Amino acid sequence: MNAEEYRRPAPRLPAPQAKEWLAFSKRGVGGWAFLLHRLTGLVLVFYLFLHLAVLSALARGPQAYQAMLAFMDSPLIVALEVGLIATIAFHALNGIRLVLMGFGVGVRAHKALFWVAFVLAAGLTALAALAMF
Amino acid sequence: MAEVTFKIYRYKPGAIDPPRYDTYRVSIEPHTTVLDVLEHLRLDDPTLTYRHSCHHGSCGTCGMLVNGKEVLACVTRVADLKTDTVVIEPLRHQPLISDLVVDMTPFFEKYEPVGMPYIRESEYLPHSQPPEEVGAYTRFENCLECGLCLSACPVVGSDPDYLGPAALAAAARVVQEPRGQDVPTVLAMVDTEEGCWRCHAAMECSEVCPNDVDPGGLIMFLRRELLTGTSRSGGKR
Amino acid sequence: MRPKTQWLWQAFSGLLLVFLLALHLTVNHFAAGGLLTYEDIVAYLAQPWVRVLETLFLLTVTYHALAGVRGILLDLNLTTAAARRVTLGLTVLGVLICAYGLWLFTTL
Numbered sequence: 001m002n003a004e005e006y007r008r009p010a011p012r013l014p015a016p017q018a019k020e021w022l023a024f025s026k027r028g029v030g031g032w033a034f035l036l037h038r039l040t041g042l043v044l045v046f047y048l049f050l051h052l053a054v055l056s057a058l059a060r061g062p063q064a065y066q067a068m069l070a071f072m073d074s075p076l077i078v079a080l081e082v083g084l085i086a087t088i089a090f091h092a093l094n095g096i097r098l099v100l101m102g103f104g105v106g107v108r109a110h111k112a113l114f115w116v117a118f119v120l121a122a123g124l125t126a127l128a129a130l131a132m133f
Numbered sequence: 134m135a136e137v138t139f140k141i142y143r144y145k146p147g148a149i150d151p152p153r154y155d156t157y158r159v160s161i162e163p164h165t166t167v168l169d170v171l172e173h174l175r176l177d178d179p180t181l182t183y184r185h186s187c188h189h190g191s192c193g194t195c196g197m198l199v200n201g202k203e204v205l206a207c208v209t210r211v212a213d214l215k216t217d218t219v220v221i222e223p224l225r226h227q228p229l230i231s232d233l234v235v236d237m238t239p240f241f242e243k244y245e246p247v248g249m250p251y252i253r254e255s256e257y258l259p260h261s262q263p264p265e266e267v268g269a270y271t272r273f274e275n276c277l278e279c280g281l282c283l284s285a286c287p288v289v290g291s292d293p294d295y296l297g298p299a300a301l302a303a304a305a306r307v308v309q310e311p312r313g314q315d316v317p318t319v320l321a322m323v324d325t326e327e328g329c330w331r332c333h334a335a336m337e338c339s340e341v342c343p344n345d346v347d348p349g350g351l352i353m354f355l356r357r358e359l360l361t362g363t364s365r366s367g368g369k370r
Numbered sequence: 371m372r373p374k375t376q377w378l379w380q381a382f383s384g385l386l387l388v389f390l391l392a393l394h395l396t397v398n399h400f401a402a403g404g405l406l407t408y409e410d411i412v413a414y415l416a417q418p419w420v421r422v423l424e425t426l427f428l429l430t431v432t433y434h435a436l437a438g439v440r441g442i443l444l445d446l447n448l449t450t451a452a453a454r455r456v457t458l459g460l461t462v463l464g465v466l467i468c469a470y471g472l473w474l475f476t477t478l
Contacts, residue, residue, distance in 0.1 A: 020290025030336025062408040104357030330373035
């Protein structure tokens with residue numbers, strides 16, 4: 001068979017997919033940090049919209065605002081708010097870790113730094129929960 | 134001696150298509166590697182394809198997924214996996230040619246233009262004086278060009294145009310030890326949307342690298358270099 | 371904006387947010403039980419420095435959030451044209467969010 005006869009079969013191309021970000025089976029600490037940072041970021045973007053929408057009660061006057069506040073006092077909402085604090089705390093602390101790494105600080109210790117961020121976030125959340133309930 | 138079940142990904146364009154998993158039972162010794170098993174199976178089924186060469190972790194051709202993790206099959210002992218069932222699959226994020234063989238063309242298309250020299254100054258035996266005519270002891274670079282890092286990187290999985298950990302690590306090595314290469318040109322290559330700024334520091338590349346290249350750490354080195362220009366002189370690591 | 375500049379702005383806005391958000395949360399929700407009534411909020415926002423800080427917070431959080439979304443979308447190997455549409459769309463969205471937030475201030 002000469003070179004012209006030879007036809008390489010078309011390789012099976014992997015489709016680029018966002019689900020690769022969620023490949024749970026093979027994650028190391030850094031991979032979990034990446035995934036959690038991305039997910040918490042998206043949750044916070046969603047919350048930003050929600051927060052601004054809820055605050056539209058301010059524009060509808062004192063009665064509307066007081067009614068909204070009364071609704072916000074339910075235990076379910078407060079529990080969700082504790083979750084929100086956890087999300088913010090992790091994203092903020094891991095964000096600091098990412099900035100440090102970008103400047104070449106603590107790159108070799110990135111796993112330890114992840115756990116520092118994680119534990120600090122958990123501690124802050126616990127403190128906030130105590131203050132809120 | 135123990136019996137282990139191997140589930141091996143099979144794919145041949147037009148012949149085994151869609152892909153399937155073939156199951157084999159193989160007796161293993163304490164030192165049997167995954168590559169040994171494939172070689173053994175190939176005696177009975179010559180259509181089983183995989184890449185290999187050196188059998189000792191220095192050529193970087195036998196990269197594959199073993200139980201979902203990127204490894205070099207030749208230095209992965211089956212006994213160390215501590216499972217009765219071992220799943221063997223081709224590397225991710227690279228075009229699949231047949232069974233466990235992926236097309237390395239996209240890898241080299243990004244890796245070669247960086248122009249990393251294959252030798253570097255050796256950090257071993259720092260106190261020994263090389264003979265006059267040698268000047269300085271050198272050794273080979275760490276990167277085996279195996280492609281495990283591309284398979285492990287979640288961003289390569291969603292963006293094939295991303296330069297990826299191997300090419301970026303090679304670029305960082307040029308910056309650290311240029312050996313005649315043009316550092317500003319290489320820095321300009323990686324200071325792009327699809328260069329070192331696309332990385333999200335999941336560090337999965339460094340996790341799977343079989344030869345301690347630490348691509349993730351080197352990408353962070355490139356960032357620091359571009360942000361602060363600290364080791365512009367191209368100092369050695 | 372060059373990718374390096376984008377990274378730096380995302381880092382800078384993120385670090386700024388750590389402080390602004392801590393302040394925002396403490397004052398609005400934790401200190402002295404938080405701002406509990408409509409009148410509390412009106413009195414709080416009547417202070418000029420509060421308006422400056424809350425406005426800065428609104429602008430920073432909107433930028434950081436939408437730049438983050440853009441970063442995620444650009445990981446999906448978009449064509450140059452699609453990437454430009456994403457940037458344009460998110461910029462418009464950001465301007466709308468900020469305009470809405472600033473308008474909310476004026477209703478008080």
